[in-house]
Amino acid sequence: MIKLAPSILSANFAALLEDVLKAEEAGAEYLHIDVMDGHFVPNLTVGPLVVEALKGRCRMCLDVHLMIENPDVFIDRFIAAGADLVTVHAEACRHLHRTLSTIKEKGAKAGVALNPATSPRLIECILPMADLVLLMTVNPGFGGQQFIPEVLPKIRQVRNMLDERGIKAEIQVDGGINASTAAAAVEAGATVLVAGSAVFGSGDIPSAIAQLRTAAMRVRLNDS
Numbered sequence: 001m002i003k004l005a006p007s008i009l010s011a012n013f014a015a016l017l018e019d020v021l022k023a024e025e026a027g028a029e030y031l032h033i034d035v036m037d038g039h040f041v042p043n044l045t046v047g048p049l050v051v052e053a054l055k056g057r058c059r060m061c062l063d064v065h066l067m068i069e070n071p072d073v074f075i076d077r078f079i080a081a082g083a084d085l086v087t088v089h090a091e092a093c094r095h096l097h098r099t100l101s102t103i104k105e106k107g108a109k110a111g112v113a114l115n116p117a118t119s120p121r122l123i124e125c126i127l128p129m130a131d132l133v134l135l136m137t138v139n140p141g142f143g144g145q146q147f148i149p150e151v152l153p154k155i156r157q158v159r160n161m162l163d164e165r166g167i168k169a170e171i172q173v174d175g176g177i178n179a180s181t182a183a184a185a186v187e188a189g190a191t192v193l194v195a196g197s198a199v200f201g202s203g204d205i206p207s208a209i210a211q212l213r214t215a216a217m218r219v220r221l222n223d224s
């Protein structure tokens, strides 16, 4: 089953809960919250207050994507605010094993993210402790960018690494995902699709979610 993770990066922040509930009613399983610090990426977004404001107001998995330096400093606060899943960038962690352990000890699921230029070999040793591997399909920092097709072989590579080791972690793809690019990502092995502009920027949230679901399911039906 493919899961959909609309990213609030493209939502209407003046009516955030309304947009979020539309996505939930349309069947989205995760709510993707992009956290940027102006250092790891050249943009600033939201912090734990926004997670806290949404906690208990929707049933979707609160999926926090930390694009920040020194994520260890903030992990506690995001989990206390209600994050169900916390994803850190391998490129931002000096002691990735320790960081993932901390996330799990504090009671959240642990995800590890890789930029388009980073090799999956970097995370080979910690794969057994990851609940999710996020493969960026754009360079992180902004919504509305074009999907980078060169990441597709990397999705396949991570799919094989997980399958060979019998690890059940999800593979999440993030950046430039829409009804046209979703199929290739799912075909390569992705199981969770993040989409910001294609959902919240579409003007019709339920129809955008339905289109993504159809695109993903078509691949699965062709496979079976």
Ligand SMILES: O=C(CO)[C@H](O)[C@H](O)COP(=O)(O)O
Pocket: 007, 009, 010, 032, 034, 065, 067, 138, 139, 140, 141, 142, 143, 144, 145, 174, 175, 176, 177, 194, 195, 196, 197, 198
């Ligand atoms: O992490 C991100 C950017 O760094 C966002 O989750 C991603 O870009 C979603 O936006 P879009 O679907 O519009 O590309």
Ligand SMILES: [Fe+2]
Pocket: 007, 032, 033, 034, 065, 174, 194
């Ligand atoms: Fe993201």
